[in-house]
Ligand SMILES: Nc1ncnc2c1ncn2[C@@H]1O[C@H](COP(=O)(O)OP(=O)(O)O)[C@@H](O)[C@H]1O
């Protein structure tokens with residue numbers, strides 16, 4: 006049996022490496038092959054990041070958050086505040102509605118961007134620890150609704166907080182330099198976040214930590230009875246997810262230039278639910294599922310958008326319902342069931 | 358011998374049903390203690406109280422001298438007191454080896470250590486314990502595809518993997534093929550002797566528990582009916598009546 | 605901050621303002637309680653957590669508002685909203701809900717969330733995103749030298765809500781279908797053994813819930829305003845109420861509904877009207893934390 010596995014294993018490994026090489030080449034070339042779609046391609050990477058992050062708790066641990074968009078919005082604001090604070094007084098800046106009087110040097114802009122992205126990630130990771138300490142005591146529907154509540158509450162509170170611009174939102178300086186260069190830069194920033202998260206998860210899911218995540222999902226009571234530090238694993242996983250979602254939010258903030266709290270930052274019914282749909286569409290609890298789902302969803306969204314004449318949001322709602330009701334195993338779940346050999350024979354891999 | 362689990366005056370009721378009434382018992386370290394009683398006499402309830410599954414109404418439960426009656430399940434498990442479930446609980450979607458590796462003693466693991474793959478030594482230990490319970494051949498099968506008896510054996514092996522000091526077993530032989538029971542009893546004894554694990558066992562099969570235990574407690578209707586050495590309990594008039602009355 | 609303190613001292617200086625806030629809160633709270641009752645009903649009977657609850661309410665409001673525009677008397681609009689939303693509920697049940705009953709809870713939550721998005725967007729396309737209301741030509745009663753004003757329309761709304769609630773409760777107690785619903789909620793399998801067609805019970809329960817919500821919405825549009833995207837906050841309020849009261853606790857639902865109505869009015873008064881939505885959500889988080897602490901004491905988590 007082990008001999009058969011070895012000879013069958015080589016081509017799969019080789020094919021996998023070839024696949025990765027092709028994908029990396031595509032990723033690098035995409036903004037130059039399709040120069041008219043740079044912004045959409047960047048948005049695709051954003052979807053991939055948030056879908057992968059959502060799947061960490063939703064797919065791998067069984068904690069279905071409806072509030073991960075909280076980290077996205079918070080990341081945006083943290084990045085904006087850091088960038089502005091490097092050069093100006095934040096309250097003064099926002100009360101002038103970010104008008105032309107406030108100019109930023111290139112150095113200030115890029116320092117703000119670097120610090121903003123990292124700072125947003127770290128801040129959101131800490132938020133996840135604090136919020137999770139409470140919400141992870143909630144199970145099932147209460148967790149989903151509790152996290153949704155956190156995101157909605159944050160949006161409402163921020164929209165009443167004049168220091169960060171209130172309901173009007175907040176503006177950042179535009180990318181210093183050529184507009185198209187800016188688009189390429191944002192594309193690669195999102196892509197870097199997506200690839201970093203993918204590589205991290207690819208490794209993480211093979212560790213003891215990854216096994217513990219699945220144990221929490223499959224039977225948390227048993228995991229507790231075996232003395233697993235369930236809360237610790239949940240918090241760690243959520244804060245890693247929050248780091249990436251927060252960082253992605255920060256990149257979005259610089260890309261969008263102006264954003265406001267309810268429609269853009271804490272967009273509970275847009276991005277907040279899209280990330281879940283991506284994961285369901287691609288396959289919950291799999292490494293590739295969120296990526297595949299994000300691509301499918303994004304393509305569906307971009308292609309249908311212009312033809313639906315205002316009904317696009319209804320169509321998206323319908324897509325959610327149909328996915329949830331009829332196709333919950335997702336693409337990867339379907340393939341794993343129908344074509345297990347594509348994934349290498351599972352039995353035997355864990356052998357030694 | 359010293360006491361490892363001390364139960365004093367424990368009462369637990371569900372609504373109107375008093376499942377445990379003023380129970381006191383002592384489990385000696387290093388021994389095998391039996392808990393018997395007709396169906397519905399409150400045995401599982403007592404186990405649940407010990408491992409922190411629900412709050413108790415009154416009384417005290419000590420493990421290694423430490424009060425645990427207010428601790429949650431995970432903390433008690435991390436002290437080294439483990440239980441298996443009457444309705445076996447294993448990870449059905451994982452294979453046996455993965456089930457074993459999940460069961461590593463996480464109390465000995467810092468967060469940083471969890472960010473690593475399982476070591477060869479751990480895999481070897483998992484394989485060894487699967488061998489010990491006779492599941493080595495099935496180690497790569499999905500645990501959910503095993504028979505009920507095999508799942509019980511797997512759950513037992515998982516508990517051993519966790520290196521507990523005390524292990525509560527809820528009807529370990531129920532649902533196991535009668536021809537395999539002797540083998541299981543033998544393994545329970547070896548786990549007790551060779552690994553030094555104190556066993557506290559709920560058991561329906563009288564022959565089995567009389568053969569294994571040093572001390573036996575018998576419950577009926579949530580109250581303590583009798584306790585003592587197996588022979589004393591076996592011949593106790595009230596115990597015989599309780600069992601006859603219940604069947 | 606000064607504004608908040610100012611508002612607080614105003615409350616202390618003129619105690620009758622408290623009375624006004626409480627009266628207002630109780631009136632809106634009675635409608636929250638209606639929607640929450642429907643949520644608890646569906647939750648208890650078929651274990652579906654309906655996140656489209658608030659959108660049923662708003663949709664009912666639009667039915668009545670649209671018919672009023674065509675000349676239908678608003679009171680008949682309540683009945684019309686009840687009937688139309690009953691039909692909507694039945695269709696939704698047959699298309700979606702019946703397929704998620706046996707599935708895990710997140711499925712029903714997410715499916716109804718998708719439904720909520722669809723309904724809000726459809727209403728937006730049909731009626732636009734402006735706030736709407738029906739102006740009733742009734743007088744306003746004044747008490748305490750005009751400090752407290754109670755429009756008769758609001759009183760009428762509360763009365764209608766109470767009548768509707770009484771009708772539903774009576775129905776659940778006395779009718780055969782009501783008994784079948786309660787039996788199914790207790791134990792669906794046993795109910796099937798007794799010959800109850802649980803599928804029919806589920807469909808009926810869900811339709812009834814949608815109809816209750818619709819009628820509540822038709823009352824709301826007579827005394828407050830509606831807008832296509834207000835649904836989610838009514839859903840959240842329903843969850844707050846049911847979480848605070850627990851399932852199958854009718855007095856609890858009424859008390860929690862009225863209490864949340866009053867607390868929201870206080871929140872709006874003290875922090876400013878912009879915080880009304882935030883107060884509703886923060887109440888949800890507060891209730892969850894309180895329940896969590898209670899469960900911790902039971903060595904349990906909230907599930
Ligand atoms: N969670 C519970 N809720 C209500 N009653 C329970 C619960 N668990 C056990 N009981 C009742 O407590 C009594 C003892 O049950 P149990 O401890 O399971 O008995 P045994 O394990 O000895 O067969 C029974 O009457 C049972 O119905």
Ligand SMILES: [Mg+2]
Pocket residue numbers: 400401402443
């Ligand atoms: Mg039992």
